[in-house]
Amino acid sequence: MTKILHRTIGTTLPRAVAGEGIYITDSEGRIYIDGSGGAAVSCLGHNHPEVLEAMKAQMGRITYAHTSFFTTDVAEQLAEQLVELAPNGLDYVYLVSGGSEAVESALKMARQYFVEVGQPQRRHIIARRQSYHGNTIGALATGGNAWRRAQFKPILPETHHVSPCYAYRDMPVGETPEDYAERLAAELEAKIIELGTGKVMAFVAEPVVGATLGAVGPVADYFKRVRQVCDKYGILLILDEVMCGMGRTGTMFACEQEGIVPDLVTIAKGMGGGFQPIGALMLSEKIYRAFAEGSGLFQHGHTYIGHPVAAAAANKVVEIVRRPEIMENVIKMGECLQAGLDAALGQSPYVGDIRGRGLFRGVEIVADKDTQQPFDPARKIHSRIKKEAMKRGLMCYPMGGTIDGVNGDHVLLAPPYIIQAKQIDLIVERLAESIDAAVKS
Numbered sequence: 001m002t003k004i005l006h007r008t009i010g011t012t013l014p015r016a017v018a019g020e021g022i023y024i025t026d027s028e029g030r031i032y033i034d035g036s037g038g039a040a041v042s043c044l045g046h047n048h049p050e051v052l053e054a055m056k057a058q059m060g061r062i063t064y065a066h067t068s069f070f071t072t073d074v075a076e077q078l079a080e081q082l083v084e085l086a087p088n089g090l091d092y093v094y095l096v097s098g099g100s101e102a103v104e105s106a107l108k109m110a111r112q113y114f115v116e117v118g119q120p121q122r123r124h125i126i127a128r129r130q131s132y133h134g135n136t137i138g139a140l141a142t143g144g145n146a147w148r149r150a151q152f153k154p155i156l157p158e159t160h161h162v163s164p165c166y167a168y169r170d171m172p173v174g175e176t177p178e179d180y181a182e183r184l185a186a187e188l189e190a191k192i193i194e195l196g197t198g199k200v201m202a203f204v205a206e207p208v209v210g211a212t213l214g215a216v217g218p219v220a221d222y223f224k225r226v227r228q229v230c231d232k233y234g235i236l237l238i239l240d241e242v243m244c245g246m247g248r249t250g251t252m253f254a255c256e257q258e259g260i261v262p263d264l265v266t267i268a269k270g271m272g273g274g275f276q277p278i279g280a281l282m283l284s285e286k287i288y289r290a291f292a293e294g295s296g297l298f299q300h301g302h303t304y305i306g307h308p309v310a311a312a313a314a315n316k317v318v319e320i321v322r323r324p325e326i327m328e329n330v331i332k333m334g335e336c337l338q339a340g341l342d343a344a345l346g347q348s349p350y351v352g353d354i355r356g357r358g359l360f361r362g363v364e365i366v367a368d369k370d371t372q373q374p375f376d377p378a379r380k381i382h383s384r385i386k387k388e389a390m391k392r393g394l395m396c397y398p399m400g401g402t403i404d405g406v407n408g409d410h411v412l413l414a415p416p417y418i419i420q421a422k423q424i425d426l427i428v429e430r431l432a433e434s435i436d437a438a439v440k441s
Helices: 049-059 073-085 099-116 137-142 146-155 177-195 222-232 254-258 285-292 308-321 324-345 381-391 421-440
Strands: 016-020 023-026 031-034 090-096 124-128 160-162 200-205 236-240 264-267 279-284 351-357 360-365 397-400 409-413
Touching: 031 421, 049 308, 073 090, 073 279, 073 308, 090 099, 090 285, 099 137, 099 200, 099 236, 099 264, 099 279, 099 285, 124 137, 124 177, 137 146, 160 177, 177 200, 177 222, 200 222, 222 236, 222 254, 279 285, 308 324, 324 351, 324 360, 324 421, 360 381, 360 421, 381 397, 381 409, 381 421, 409 421
Parallel strands: 124 160, 124 200, 200 236, 236 264
Antiparallel strands: 016 023, 023 031, 090 279, 264 279, 351 360, 360 409, 397 409
């Protein structure tokens, strides 16, 4: 009898007892391919010896020092490495303990920035429908995941939402990607004008949408247009790369592929690889200077920020991920995964779209391929796929409510960066079998 309040009550979860490379073993001896990296976390797989050694070494020095009293060498080294890797203009790092914490920090930092520069009237946040930015109150309010928001809506702070860049569903036949991007940018601008051009403080978006939409990337020059709109009205651009960043899409930062630099960017998951809870908020020089030349502090903080052992783990994870052979493998195996999914599922009557970048791929499930009609949500196809996949020794990340928070199903794949072609083949084979079994049950 468990004393844990699990995410879902009444289910019996297998007990993980060991992890090695891309595999997890349970207490019954069953072995699972970690095809989703948990929740796009385990970028280097499990039990990586170099990361474990870095953590042990740090434990031998100091395990905790509160950041109101001390900094540590390892935290400083991690920040320096992140700034070195980030797009030019992201010059400072605020360390946190996870993705939701990073987004909360970004929202508060954006607000304080405008107070510091004498624009306290700026308070509105604009984000996108069908986005996900975390589960704390501010992050949940910012996100557009309708199902997660629903019961908490009465206590969520005000946030405004515009359309996602979701070409499979929302770009009609005959509209070019460039025209679609222009239309979405115009919608954002119209929302800013509606709220008051001097009252909006930030626009928040995932460069490649993860959990809620399933690896949906932007079209054409969408983000360049968004950056232009933000600059026109003096609005901060916050990019959430908690899931899609740190090499997941084939570059260290997903926004590199869009040719833009945000004012703030959140990172987590792949930053620590699951070895310790950690995340970060990276900020521009102008935000840092506003604080440094104003109040002299960021009025925010958590107990475990800058945790030395977490910083040691992340420092080594980032060092390994940035090695040329790792990023080359992300790109090569990402192409292999896309090709395998196209071959196995491209003609399936139950698969509407296969998309993504690098080792971040999504498969959208439909009842009718021609009309894009989703399955009745009462069937919970995504839950059935997960159960069938686990039976076959595959961990994947299915979600429902893809279209509007109620309708639609997709599966997200985010395997470790160390995966090889034969293991990709197994993921594709087991996923194809799982989808077929789920829709026919």
